[in-house]
Amino acid sequence: MTSLVEAVRAGRTAEVIGLLEGMTDAERRAAFPELKALRKELRAARWDEPSRRAYPALYVAGTACQTGAAGAASWIAAADMRWSGVSPAVLVHILADREADWLADLVHRLAQRPASARVPYELMSALVRLAGCPVPTTDAYVRGWVEHIGGSWRRGDTVLDRLRGDPHLAELVAALFETNDIGGLLEWGTNGGPNSWNDALARLTVEGALDRSATVDGCVARLLRGGTTADHRVFLRVLGSLALTHEEQRGRVADWLALASDAVSPVASHAQSVLGALVLDGRLAHRHLAELSGAVLFRPERKLVRAQLVLLGKVLARDAGAADGLLPAVAQAFGHEDAAVQERALKLAERHVKKVRSDDVRSELAFAAEQLIPALRGRAVGSLGAAPADAAPVHEEVLPPVPEPVRLAPAPASAAELAEEVGAASASDADVAGFERALDGLVRHAHRDREALLEALEPVISRRWWNDTDRFHGLRAEHHFNHRTVFSPYDGLDLLLATLRGRLSAAALHAVLRRDTPAMTCVHGAMSRAFDARLWEVAYRIRTEPLPFLLSTPTWSTGLLEPEELVERLETYRRLGARVAAADFAQALLRVRRGDRAAATAAAERAAALGTAEGTRLAHWLTAGAPALPRVRRRTSGSRIVVETGELLELQEDFPAPFRALGRPTSAFGEDRYCFHWSDSLRAHWTAVLPEMRELVAVRLLRDLSAVAVDDTRGAASVLPLLAESGGEAGEATHLCLAYGLGARHPEDRLAAVDALLVLAARGQLDTARLGADLGQLARHGCVKPLRLAESLRTAAATGAQATVWGLLSHGLPPLLADLAADGPSGPVRGLGDLLAVAAECAERSGARGELPHLARAADRRGSSRLVSEARRLRGTLVKEVTAA
Template sequence: MSELIEAVRAGRTAEVVGLLDGMTDAERRAQSPGLKALRKELRSARWDAASRRAYPALHAAGAACQTGAAAAASWITAADMRWSGLSPAVLLHVLGDRDAEWLADVAHRIADRPASAWVPYELMAGLVRLSGCPVPTTDAYVRGWVQHMGGTWPRGDTILDRLRGDAYLTDLVAALFETHDIGNALEWGAGDGPNSWSDALARLTVEGALDRAATVDACVARLLRGGTTADQRAFLRVLRSLALTREEQRERVADWSALASDAASVVASHAQSVLGSLALDSELTYRQLAEVSEAVLFRTERKLVRAQLVLLGKVLARDPAAADELLPAAAQAFEHEDADVRERALKLMERHVKKVRSAEVRTGLALAAERLGPALRARAVATLGAAPVDATATVYEEVLPPVPRPARLAPAPSSVTELAEEVGAAMAADAGVTGFERALDGLVRHAYGNREDLLEALEPVVARRWWADPRYLGADRRYGDLRHGMLEAADALDLVLATLCEKTRTDTLHSGLQQGAPTRNCVHAALSRAFEARVWEVAYRIRTEPLPLLLSTPTWSTGLLEPDELVTRLDTYRRMGARVGAADFAQALLRVRREDRSVAEAAARRASALGTAEGTRLARWLTAGKPLPPVVRRRTSGPRILAESGEVLELQEDFPASFRALGRPVSAFGESRYCYHWSNALRAQWPAMVPERRELLAVRLLRDLSGLAVDDTRGTASVLPLLAESGGEAGEATHLGVAYGLGARHPEDRLAAVDALPVLAARGQLDASRLGADLGQLVRRGAVKPTRLAESLRTAAATGANATIWGLLSHALPVLLADLATDGPTGPIRGLGDLLAVAAECAEQSGARGELPHLACTADRRGASRLVREARRLRGALMPVEVAA
């Protein structure tokens, strides 16, 4: 062993540097093979004490002994060297004797690495300084520069002081405006004060260190490109710090118009204020103001739209000649989703319509007013000449989505190559019920009759699994010792693959089959135990007595299994003399379709004729009648309304122990709080386990679903569309789950609930009075925020389900208005006006009529708050036509 290698292995970095300093280039190159061999050796035990001690010295020695710039850059930035802890100063020292061109090449190569490579900025900057090369303006270099300049320095100087002394200031600032997602780094630790980036860049333009025109152009262009919220906020702060002159603002009217039309709200608001100032100083033409107004009034942000209407009113009050140009633009607001905006636009028309000179413009305004709702349109008849509403001309028709049709599962792949591809895809990403079931059935079928070819085809898939790496599983350990059960569906396929590859012990498989993985008594335990039992059985039978096929593979994507298909599979087992798996058969019984009694009874006769115990059991199951839902009762806990269920005796008889827990009572509070069932991919499998027993699943998921609204958790609502497409009664637990989803914190969860709502309605399974009352109580208890609920319901109504949403709100609002009518101690619920606005819109669109309890008390309150205005609007919409007249 050479002296250098010995010093590296011992971790004596100072000695290594001294040895390198005394070597010629040829001697350094001669050490490279030994260093590479040592690196390979250390990789296998990267985190032990000897490796951690050796890596800093290895990092320095390997970099110094590389001949080519590419090899040196690769060594320096390698993933295994990333956390070596070696100081950049040491690397600069050992590389400092190379020629400038070589150093420049290395500098640019390591600067080209992604920022995730965590190359120290001090190293990149040091190489640039040593070589004298042009500064790199890559993403990694600019990010490193920003963090270095904005960091806390021991001298206590400011960002401005540091930037003044930077020789590459102009190039790096220009690159800064081109760097994506840099806003957080610009804002971190600096804020708006004198030590901020925005203040420093503004002062450098004043001092002349930066060209002002180029900086302003770059900043505006950066805002026009869009980007993350942090980027928009940071570069807007820079733009404001530059304090543009009126001349600079006039030069960029087109840019302000584009930003006001399409930029993020905070940027659009700034652009709108600049344009408003120009307009009020007569530095915008009417045509320019009209064009930007049409775009801004199309936006959803009420604050921006109201500000634009106010601006139009000011311009029209000052110059009546602008009416012909500006009022048609203001008419765009007649189609805004917010009723208050529509009313403000109508008031603007009423105030200034007499100033219009063109008959053609008047006609256009009258036609535009026909897009208003009934109440506002009645006002427009008198002021704008709009045609009156003809109550007999149109009849509202509810638009609900077609009832979803489940997809039939294709047979398992007949080719082992195709099966291997599907297994790999199912493990790499969430393949849902269809992908998982096809992969599992295919593995079972080919393991029975084509095992050697299957193993060969699976080699590329297996090679990527962690348990195939000997560093993780040594000779004394085997995959399958699952301490927490299967965390996601891919774990089930992992167990089957590991069994095929002889990576599991038979006693482990037997233990899993008999007892399952240890699990806490969480509310999901019954579902996870039943899911896992079938997989453990498949793995054990592959080792001991392979199954020819799975009885429980569903026919449809919802998990339903056709009775005739199950009878045919049982007949195949009978003819082959194969022994049926208990868990596989139990899952098949839970999936077999029983709601169609004629089909079930015909299949039962065929099953009885098989003459097998399983055939007789299936016949008895099919003739037992439709599945009965569990008895569900409500319980409350803080702001939550939860549910618990009683025993389902049908699932306690003639089922394996691993499935009986599905029929046991479910408590809302008794289960352990410690739960590992975090994976939404795993939850997506559960509806397909009990496809005709929706409430059995919903009651076990209800606490998770409540967390979407109460605890601001994320993701659980993805199961709601699956529940909506399932079979069985949609009862208390299902409706409560949808209610929590509609009030979820995160938009994607609210959209999942919105997707589920019209599906239940289209299938005739939505109880509007029950869901409405639930929503009212949840809002009243503080579990659901009205603003979130209003957004969800507005989205659902926009699909054409106005009558459905009105049906919900007609039962939710009385609960909330009752407290207001009695002057409860808490006062009006914040956001109640938003719910009333959605209700008024739905009532107007659907033609709903009648009285809403306690609405009159709210509408008669003094003042003009949003709550009172929307209550009056809703009362006007619900009044019969003859009374309104």
């Protein structure tokens, strides 16, 4: 046993295999505890040279010395063994003498492991051959099989050739249809023909190696279940390659109907074409066509809807008796969001309404016509007998209630409760309220009873990397924090926890505080320095002169601090004889509410009566008036529209050095473009640094917000609702940030921008003319894609804010319409028709009237494109009232 462990430690794998072959089962069992102890030893220093040398031999020895299949499976699939580099053939060799039942148990246990365990397929398949057992059909085994078959390591053959020679083809192909997210693997590395999975599966089905019915059922079932785009693409190609007969198609009518109704667009289109062909061949009853129409005509994809209306038109033209059964299906398109679809459906109904025999059907058509847009409904009065529209009701704008800020609860009273909150806040990058409560609680309890606090925090601190004294001896943590800014709230709490634990010295903390040069020169540098300065100061005071509590803890979740509350805190400081921390007091001044002049004046009198320097400074700050904004200049940077701000002297005077940069001139692109302020959660805390000066925050976020639209980045727009809920004037920078957010690439960013839009509108702070003009200019510059913008504005309008959205578009559309020359030499901006559709809908519902510059030129263009039809619809809405026929 000793010689075996020595050979393992020395990494002599060949010698280990020889020793194992000469050992009995009892000797192997006796050796295992030493191997287990060696593994524990190597885990502590996994990446050094001795451990890298020993791991392959340890992997082999541990596998051979396990007596139970469960233990062997755990050893083989362990994460620390995954990169041992041992060939699967070596493990097969040392396991070959085991009983077949034991091997079967082992391979099925290995196959049950997740695919991320990366158990080699070659090992599992070899064990299946040795055991003669049924092949596993688990996710890990099937994925391994697909990678093995599709790999390019074997030259001279194809995927089709490899599948033909597989003894478990039928079982594994059946499992293929049940494996989630497999499409990407099936497509990887293939170039069509016999080396593509879809072609190979189709050919094997045609040859009879695979049961045709099972393959067709598997493809259809997989498409019904849904999945990734790659899954749909692969299995749809297999289905198409099989060229189903009419009988096979008819036998699955219910499946095609379900796919046409709910599947993704390419799959629904295929199902629609299959059913359409059956209908035109007379192999499908009209009731099935009506059912199909009911499913398709409610879909948003205009291509599918138009194709369905074309199909209905063909059948109605062929069979006069189909009108009673199919025209009600046509009428379902009267409620489609696209006016062009409504007009096409109305024309179809008008063309065939004379064939209707039933009065009930005529009544149904007339009733359905009430869903048409006003211009078309007026037509339907005469052609379908629809009732004339009543006088348009007075529009009532629906906006969400103004969000109310949440008052922060007091810091946790007990150290144990605080430890729970700190653990939760540091695990999830807490919001402003959670972070500020945790920060103030750490300060209070460090002042009250440092030892009790450390004891309560031990479960939290023990999981931190910087607490590993055996590896870092405290030096690595000090170096790490000394050379980094605070990149997230998580880092900020880590800084304080490391300080409490003694991992950062007072000298190191003081050196950082004395450093005036900013660590970053990016556009976020001023916000970052102000946020960081308070945290470093708090950490230093914890080591030298703990503060009783923080002056700057906000009253509200937005970051605002009530002036009376700050005065009371200063009174307590004077009573305790505590020395005020400069950065903490500076942040308190920036947070204190000055917009309420009555409250600010009353608090100023109390502050002046304190007789302290801080009281006098606070009184002067409160009586100075509402915060002013610096001058603003707009310019272009590449294709982007950006904003520069001038100097704000109010923030230059009597503030510590890290805070003065907040009042210096700023440009969204005038400084380093690359930085490490990647955390979306950190941006939320910047809004709480200047809760009554949101423009100074917005101008520093403008570059990030422009990137969500121009560069298709993700996540930065999550700060927009907080910016909208913040205080101060909503000026150029705020509206530009919102404009970029409305044109963001990702839906979650656009939804955040819509939330911010509605909040600003509800607070009466939205300048629709300014934002609309920004949107028009950004779309002209190519920074914002009109299709994305139309989706955002349609979402906002759907909440009831039609007048607000119309106000935006009435100022945003003219610049885009002005670019349309009479003959359209370069064509319209892509998506302009969608914007016009949203504008027409909002104008109809809000009762807008008047003229829109350049709209007439678009409406007078030739053709029936969506742009032209929606321009005509909008012009008709704006220039005249809808009259009863």
